[in-house]
Amino acid sequence: MTLHTGRHTLQIPGPTNVPDRVLRAIDMPVLDHRGPEFAVLGHEVLADAKRIFRTKQPVIIYPSSGTGAWEAAIVNTLSPGDKVLMAETGQFATLWLTMANKFKLDVDVLPTDWRRGAPLDLIEERLKADREHKIKAVMIVHNETSTSCVTHPLEVRKTLDRAKHPALLLVDTISGLGALEYEHDAWGIDVSIAGSQKGMMLPPGLGFNAVSEKALAASKSNTLPRAYWDWHPVIANNVEGSFPYTPATNLLYGLKVAIAMMEEEGLENVWARHKRHGAATRAAVKAWGLDLVCQDPHAYSPALTAVMMPDGHDADAFRKVVLDNFDMSLGAGLNKIKGKAFRIGHLGHQNDLMLMGALAGIEMSLDIAKVPHRAGGVAAAMEVLKGREASPMLKAVVA
């Protein structure tokens, strides 16, 4: 039985803990979304969101989940039969490519073992081989929330550049934005897809598309039908700080505060904090003698850490021990690693002591559940975290 005293420890890789300031902002009376006060808010949050995506181009905000933002990226830029290149890096890439198939895209899927990022060499090979430029888009998942492996968008950009290929670059950074370094403009992303409930520290309910000029151009000639997701009426209304249909007013109140908090901390500091927490968590996992799902250090995620269970031990049974004994939610292994892995979220509104509480809960639960492991994970994580003071060069320490 779960003891519900004290705060629940929510350590899933999204939805994440929502700061009190953000929740309290959401807990305010609804405004007239056509009135002058809302217009001020509309202008503010649209400008704010651009700074988080690092773009000067339009950011579209939908009342939707992140899945809706995936769909928006597709129906605004592509047409049935269009060839697109995707890497099946995990469960979310799989879901996105399933969606692409539903819209009759011709998806060229590059498989992986779900333990690393997208195969850049194969992407580049395909692009170079595509002399007729039949590939209309490369679609990648920045931070694969099912595996904790990162595909670096800038590196994908470079494959396109080296191949001199005009395909659009669509990036799902749903669990990346606000946690991992991200540069929509500087990295030449055409559509960046995000959601509210991860690094953005909001409840679920907002989907985002940041769109390049090239993506906007594509949206004028593609043929997939669209209405709700159509960028153009949104962009047209946004000029007045308004939206073509009723926006999720109260989540926008929260968005304003969440971005203010990220900027008070400093976006670079937010990224560095996530890297430190990833490093500390991996140190714990290694000390326990458990395997990381992600096999490529270059792809380690700062936002979450997926951990393989030893053979013969069920990850979901283990998660139940954790929940029952310590009132902590961990993420499940999904699809092909269901029952074989669990996931520790450490993104969003987190700090060192929240993470240490979580790691202590895991270490104690490994013992309670009689999962073979070594003690010392918590101690190893503390070694990483307390290094902060010794070295002012945070990035160097935790890179």
Added chain:
Amino acid sequence: MTLHTGRHTLQIPGPTNVPDRVLRAIDMPVLDHRGPEFAVLGHEVLADAKRIFRTKQPVIIYPSSGTGAWEAAIVNTLSPGDKVLMAETGQFATLWLTMANKFKLDVDVLPTDWRRGAPLDLIEERLKADREHKIKAVMIVHNETSTSCVTHPLEVRKTLDRAKHPALLLVDTISGLGALEYEHDAWGIDVSIAGSQKGMMLPPGLGFNAVSEKALAASKSNTLPRAYWDWHPVIANNVEGSFPYTPATNLLYGLKVAIAMMEEEGLENVWARHKRHGAATRAAVKAWGLDLVCQDPHAYSPALTAVMMPDGHDADAFRKVVLDNFDMSLGAGLNKIKGKAFRIGHLGHQNDLMLMGALAGIEMSLDIAKVPHRAGGVAAAMEVLKGREASPMLKAVVA
């Protein structure tokens, strides 16, 4: 300059005032949407929502605005080229038919003067003439929020029945549900479309589809592409109290409380309250000597009242006087009655004294703005409202 002391008077026809209990429920930490505690909530709100729609059939809850729920109804049941019958009863009917056109439906539009409900005789005529049953759906707006004219869904149902026509009946009850009498099952509706921010007393961010067996059958053979809006994965996940993508957790907390409040009052009492408030508001308008937009008493809306401005007076200038002097938001006239009409919302979390405050603000503003009118609107509304005590048969009094 708006004086922001005391509570803003939000008297637009949606979003509406959110009860404190609902806002405070939303203002709670996010749960793991895959955990056991969420599953309990999921089962509860799905069951709760059915009672509000008066259905035993599935209710789909989307993270979306009401516009998204329109799109869901279309892409789940229809195919490009399908003939559908719609009445252009106002701005929202117009927007919905514009959307239908985007999805390549063949829309047969029955025009109106925007001052009454849908032309039932013409609908019946078209249905009877359609011997080959090319019309796949009749799509009507229950409560036209732009005109305050109601089209009674049961009366439309009867035209279908009399014509023995198998077309689907899709009803937008976005500003009807939770305010006007509604019976999804008993009235034979195939898809009921609703949103959170009107009679449901929630912030915007949830869209609803209640769907009949017949609609579900149609969804298995229609050909419009869909992913986010697809009913089937939602229904499949709902069996476990979960959703195929991250639901808008915190709005679901609020939904549970909002429905509890509606049921504490009694759904029939909620409907009767809206009728009384409609009657009181119209009494005020008539006493002022102003015209109602809605010209057919049978179509008068219990949820809002749209009022024509006298010639030579701009409704938006008047609304600005109201906002500046009394910190009250009224709804604007939309599209072809922009500047010519304003709208008084009286739906959702309302009571007599909130309405009286609003009517007093309008009466004072008519004077301040030098709009030709007679005094006595407030007094006339009080006559209607205080009748409550005299007659226990509330429905009879205010019908």
Added chain:
Amino acid sequence: MTLHTGRHTLQIPGPTNVPDRVLRAIDMPVLDHRGPEFAVLGHEVLADAKRIFRTKQPVIIYPSSGTGAWEAAIVNTLSPGDKVLMAETGQFATLWLTMANKFKLDVDVLPTDWRRGAPLDLIEERLKADREHKIKAVMIVHNETSTSCVTHPLEVRKTLDRAKHPALLLVDTISGLGALEYEHDAWGIDVSIAGSQKGMMLPPGLGFNAVSEKALAASKSNTLPRAYWDWHPVIANNVEGSFPYTPATNLLYGLKVAIAMMEEEGLENVWARHKRHGAATRAAVKAWGLDLVCQDPHAYSPALTAVMMPDGHDADAFRKVVLDNFDMSLGAGLNKIKGKAFRIGHLGHQNDLMLMGALAGIEMSLDIAKVPHRAGGVAAAMEVLKGREASPMLKAVVA
């Protein structure tokens, strides 16, 4: 049965409606009251409170009700056997003098009929007659919440000055501060006593004393025992932004926001708004043909209006009709006017339309309860309120 839909109309003369911003500020995690973050808050609210009292001298903030702040004023300045001069202007004056008796003060009570302010002529007479200066304090209630009669502190000050009498001037402005013009320093008040739950727009739980140099001097030689209420340790701790015992942290968060809101509106505008609302309410009462409790126009309260019921009609029965029919709370008649009068609060977080809703509820209830009256009170109040636009000189209009 009370219908609890929409917002309850709280029209008692305190506690008053708490703004959403203030409630949300209170709804934040508790801080370490000995830490640096709290110290910043402590310094801020202490400085803020001084501006509201219009003083540069210390303001003491207690975790207490206003009754506690009465006691603090007594035990810090007086000694058993001290002669004090009080006017029994109503129930709260009566309670305060009962308290003075408990502390063995020798209270010289000037009676009134509870329908006017304190008898200034008699006060002056007593002071002038007291050649030996045995009277140690004049204790008056600024805004008598039981009668809606004001005693103007500056006028009392002048009686002291004319009598060249050194007595302390202690003023209960519990329901005056933040509603009525008040000047602790300029009017030569020695102890101003206030509470959080009236014009200050906070929940109950804070008591205030603003104290002059002369009062502080008196506190060094008086002999009533004291500990909790002792000003000196509080003042000593306040230098560091802290308190000698655990302060009511969350109410202090709210205090900061409430004062910010008052200053956004402008304290003079706050006072003017209360005067307008008093004028409008009295216009309604007169139009109804009912008697005001307060018989002296010079003493009319801007903060509330007490109304006599016609003979043969019980005020509490009437208040029950109001509560049952319109979910509105009015204040009861207290003590000698129990059942004979009811009180309409219009102080704190109020605006014109809230007041109009309240007056409409009263007018309808007079009819429902068959209380003899004339219609037209609501209309009369609107005449007063809509005058705003016509005349920019608000004070002149509503004085």
Added chain:
Amino acid sequence: MTLHTGRHTLQIPGPTNVPDRVLRAIDMPVLDHRGPEFAVLGHEVLADAKRIFRTKQPVIIYPSSGTGAWEAAIVNTLSPGDKVLMAETGQFATLWLTMANKFKLDVDVLPTDWRRGAPLDLIEERLKADREHKIKAVMIVHNETSTSCVTHPLEVRKTLDRAKHPALLLVDTISGLGALEYEHDAWGIDVSIAGSQKGMMLPPGLGFNAVSEKALAASKSNTLPRAYWDWHPVIANNVEGSFPYTPATNLLYGLKVAIAMMEEEGLENVWARHKRHGAATRAAVKAWGLDLVCQDPHAYSPALTAVMMPDGHDADAFRKVVLDNFDMSLGAGLNKIKGKAFRIGHLGHQNDLMLMGALAGIEMSLDIAKVPHRAGGVAAAMEVLKGREASPMLKAVVA
């Protein structure tokens, strides 16, 4: 610089973390404290509070801090010159005896070294020697928040019984109630003194007195002047669910929810949880090689743990390292151990992972601050906490 991301870790021994449910209850509109809805609440919270004190006798609730509740206990039962017996067990005992002196009590102080509970043998000796029963009260602090040493009230009761002494037994359980086992009736306590901001999980602002028949009898003949603190008008009003002056309405909303949460957990489970957390924290301190302030295992507090700093290291400098590096507030050493000790609060709304986060923050800070210590405190605490599963007999394990 403090990094304010994630939740602040508030690990002081009060005010403690307030549960979200409690804060949200407080964040509701103020009610008419004289109306029927409030009366229901009043009756409920008064009945609820009795169950927490384990009494069938009156519980008085003041708008005040705990210090006010100390004063209430004194002024209701004692008279100037009365002899009382107190043990100076720490800073709070010292403050209370200073207060007793201010009310001219004749305090017989039993000194201690601030590292153990009250000297029961000396208390018994004094009582037995007092053949004339001049001692009117024994006044003890249950949980000395400055030292983390407990004096068990039942053991004091037994000294009175063995001495057959009629003195009143006044117990300050401000930081005991809701954390440590407590039985007002069964242990024969005459006045139990408590506050809202410790084990009761509320913000500061409420003080409590639970009073025996004997204490009530004493209050009818003692001679200290009183008004605000007078039990009798409160008890008289409480019969109707009301209070003689405006109660702290919103804190009462919170009190109801806080007690509901305690009873959902089970009061015995609450006590057992605090004992486990005390045991785990002491295990950490011992592993670090640091000294506990409390030298008597029988007196170890389940609510907090005070820790001596090694010579040459300043506790406040250490607390600053903790705050700056990990955004955690610890309690300071007070008075004679200022700078020499710090205090870890583990009472109220706490769970294992919150505690582990806190202990990890301390262990890392010891290293950062170069305080001589051994690693392993966190590991030792985990050994205690994970024992839960192995042994169902929780009390036995952690006693």
